[in-house]
Amino acid sequence: MAQLMDRPATFMEVPTHLLEAKADFTGIVRYQDDSIASEILSTWSLFFSQGRFVFASHSLDPLERLDRHLRRLSHQSFSLTREVCLRIRQQAELLLIQDSGPMAADFQVLGWIAEEQLVSVEAIRKLSDWMSEEVLQNLLLSPSSGLKRQMIRLGALPALGQWEVGSLRSHNPA
Incomplete structure (x- = not known):
């Protein structure tokens, strides 16, 4: 298991009811917003390993999000060249068009980056965060009243930088 790291401030604002998972739960908690008046369903997938939050994905614009954060990371990691970023983008596009079941392409590409050792483990954790x-x-920003929750149990997830769900503080706006 990865060592606990300081989390960005946003993680402290997430209501714990959205990130709750039993200690033995490994899988995906999926939230779907059916209240959006459009043909495109908005889906958030929260990945857990043994009750520990691992990663969050959103169904809208996953490649653009990945590209944006790869560019941001490239300013800190010299091994993340333009060619490497292009290779990562191509892999992400392949994963996006494949039927990978419940696994999100952006989560899978992080695992692929780790397998290929394209950047350091610390860089992958930053990207994941x-x-x-x-x-x-x-x-x-989504009204929680319009969200439908679905839990998908999985055997295992790759460890990309996990932190304890219990360490998150509930955010109660005044």
Whole structure:
């Protein structure tokens, strides 16, 4: 298991009821917003391993989110060249068009980056944190009354930088 790291401020604002998972739960908690008046369903997928929050994904614009945070990371990681970013983008596009069941393409591409050792483990954790933070900010803006929750149990998830769900503080707006 990865060592606990300081989380961005957004993680402290997420209501714990959205990030609750039993200690033995490994899988995906999916929130779907059916209240949006459009043909596109908005879906958030929160990944857990043994009750520990791992990653957050959103169904809208996953490739753009990945590209944005890869560019941000490229300013900090010299191994993340333009060619490497293009290779990651191509892999993400392949994963997006494949039927991978409940696994989100952006989550899978993080695992692929780790397998290929394209950047350091610390860089993958930063990328995971930044992408998750953006998705969670989006989830915070959605009215929780319109969200349908679905739990999908899985055997295992790759460890990308996990932190204890219990360490998150509930945000109660005044």
